[in-house]
Amino acid sequence: MELATMNTEYVCSIDLHSKSMYICVMDQKGSIKLHRNIRNDFDFFKSLIEDFNGNISVGCESIHNYYWLADGCIDNNIPFYLGHAYYMKAIHGGKKKDDKLDSKKIADLMRANHLPIGYVYPKDFRATRDLLRRRIRFMTLRAEAYAHIQTTFRQNCIIISPKDVKDKKNRRELITKLNDKHIQKNIEMDLDVIDNFDRLLIPIEAEIRAQAKLHDRTTLNLLLTVPGIGDMMSLVILYEIGHIQRFPSAQKFSSYSRLVICNRESGGKKSKGGFQKIGNPYLKWAIGEIIIHAPSTSPMIKNFYERLINKAGKKNAQRIITHKFGTAIYYMLKNKQGFDEQRFIQSDMK
Numbered sequence: 001m002e003l004a005t006m007n008t009e010y011v012c013s014i015d016l017h018s019k020s021m022y023i024c025v026m027d028q029k030g031s032i033k034l035h036r037n038i039r040n041d042f043d044f045f046k047s048l049i050e051d052f053n054g055n056i057s058v059g060c061e062s063i064h065n066y067y068w069l070a071d072g073c074i075d076n077n078i079p080f081y082l083g084h085a086y087y088m089k090a091i092h093g094g095k096k097k098d099d100k101l102d103s104k105k106i107a108d109l110m111r112a113n114h115l116p117i118g119y120v121y122p123k124d125f126r127a128t129r130d131l132l133r134r135r136i137r138f139m140t141l142r143a144e145a146y147a148h149i150q151t152t153f154r155q156n157c158i159i160i161s162p163k164d165v166k167d168k169k170n171r172r173e174l175i176t177k178l179n180d181k182h183i184q185k186n187i188e189m190d191l192d193v194i195d196n197f198d199r200l201l202i203p204i205e206a207e208i209r210a211q212a213k214l215h216d217r218t219t220l221n222l223l224l225t226v227p228g229i230g231d232m233m234s235l236v237i238l239y240e241i242g243h244i245q246r247f248p249s250a251q252k253f254s255s256y257s258r259l260v261i262c263n264r265e266s267g268g269k270k271s272k273g274g275f276q277k278i279g280n281p282y283l284k285w286a287i288g289e290i291i292i293h294a295p296s297t298s299p300m301i302k303n304f305y306e307r308l309i310n311k312a313g314k315k316n317a318q319r320i321i322t323h324k325f326g327t328a329i330y331y332m333l334k335n336k337q338g339f340d341e342q343r344f345i346q347s348d349m350k
Contacts, residue, residue, distance in 0.1 A: 004059070004081045004115045010052045013106035014060040015099045016069065021045075021060075024103035025052065028111050037099065042072035049078075059110050061085050062118045070120050080120065083109070086278055087116035121242055128211045129239040133282065135204050136236070142197040145190040149174070152186060168198075208235055218336070219244075225338035226329065227301055228294030236286040237329065244333040253330040258284035259323045290325050291318060304345045 010033065015022040023045070025034035033052070038044060049056055058073050059081040060066060066082060073080035083106065109115040121129065146165050153160050158177055165171055172191060175184045212220050212235050223234035247253040254260050258279040295302035308317040328344055331337070 001084070001087050001116050003113055004110070004117045005113050006057050006079075006081075006110055006115075008055050008057045008079060010056040011107055011110040012049055012052075012056050012058045013103050013110055014058065014069070015103040015106065016040075016060045016063050016066060017099075018065060021069075022099040022103040023048070024100075024107040025049065025056070026104075026107040026111055030108070030111065032104070032107075035100065035103070040068075042068060045069075046072070046076065054078075057081060057110065059083055059106060059115055061088055061106065067123075067126065071123055074120075074123075081110070081115055082118040082120050084116040084118040119242070119246060125215060125239060125242060128208060128215065129242075131204060132208055132236055132239050135201060135208070135232075136282065136285075138197050138201060138204075142194055142201075145193040145197075149187055149190045152183065152190075153177070156183065165194075205232060208232075212238060219333055222332050222336070222338055223329070226290065226294075226325070226332075227298035227339070227341070228290040228292070228296075230293070233286050233289060236282060240280055240283045240286065241333070244330065247330065250327045250330040254323055254326045256280055256283070257287055257326050259287065259319075259326045261319070287326050287329065288318075288322050291321050298341060300341050300345060 006028075010025055010027055012023055012025045012034075014024075018040075020037055020039055022037045023034065024032060026032050034048065038048070049058075057079040058069075060069060061083045062085045070080050070082065072078075088106070088109070106115070146162070149165050150160060150162065153174075156178060160174060160177075164174060175187050175191075178184050178187065209231065216238060219238055220234055223229055223237055224231065226234075229237070244253070247256065251260070256279045258281065291305065295305055305317065305321055308321060311317075312320065324344065328339065332339060
């Protein structure tokens with residue numbers, strides 16, 4: 001957990017909502033100078049804090065609609081700090097809660113240099129990253145339709161293979177294998193969903209590829225050297241990372257990617273697990289997918305993974321090798337080097 005350091009005479013905390021925000025301006029001694037609820041309007045907000053002579057820092061808790069506020073502050077050279085939502089809850093949690101009190105608590109954290117900071121994702125990358133996340137959602141819905149078709153056929157004791165469902169030319173013929181018209185309609189709807197998502201995903205993926213080459217082609221090419229990473233998976237990793245320089249160590253990157261197991265200790269008793277949902281779920285998914293495809297493209301990694309399974313079991317082997325892939329990606333991007341299979345197998349990348 002990293003804490004922000006405020007170097008201004010005043011701090012302005014914001015309890016942000018979809019239509020309004022409660023602001024609290026406080027000096028370093030804890031005296032409240034302004035405390036009110038206003039509409040979400042950056043120009044109006046800026047006019048209120050102009051009285052503090054540009055010697056003010058702005059902070060708010062991470063929320064889905066912080067983009068406009070962060071962009072406005074950055075464009076106007078106003079120091080902006082994004083609070084890490086989980087850690088802030090752990091610090092300023094209390095029995096009573098309302099917008100006015102929350103804004104004051106955030107201001108207290110800011111002036112005491114106890115505000116846990118999150119990452120303000122770069123504006124230029126943001127739209128493409130959100131488009132990639134939307135693509136993942138569409139892919140998930142399409143996969144659910146694939147799975148539902150196979151489940152429906154199993155319910156009727158008819159065996160079909162995944163290839164039958166993915167065969168675009170002939171998969172409509174699957175409907176004729178069922179006699180009940182309502183079940184046929186069920187399958188037809190699933191196929192319609194799949195076809196519609198196929199049409200949507202093709203232009204989305206083309207647009208994402210074009211933007212990635214403009215944003216950071218070097219990093220994209222480095223990621224493509226990893227066995228098991230295709231073009232879209234490399235794009236997910238690229239845009240979820242943003243800039244690798246924001247992670248001071250491989251361990252910090254692995255923690256952010258949810259690739260580590262947290263140790264917990266209390267009263268001399270130790271346990272593993274817990275807090276596994278702190279971090280980036282998209283990075284965890286993307287890096288975890290590598291081992292599914294890597295054995296088919298790299299015999300060396302396939303042999304290493306099989307030995308690891310025999311030694312530690314499949315579940316532990318997946319966890320170990322996923323962590324190794326995460327560490328390898330960190331050093332690849334930091335040192336601007338392609339993937340080295342021999343080093344991956346023989347070294348812990350430390």
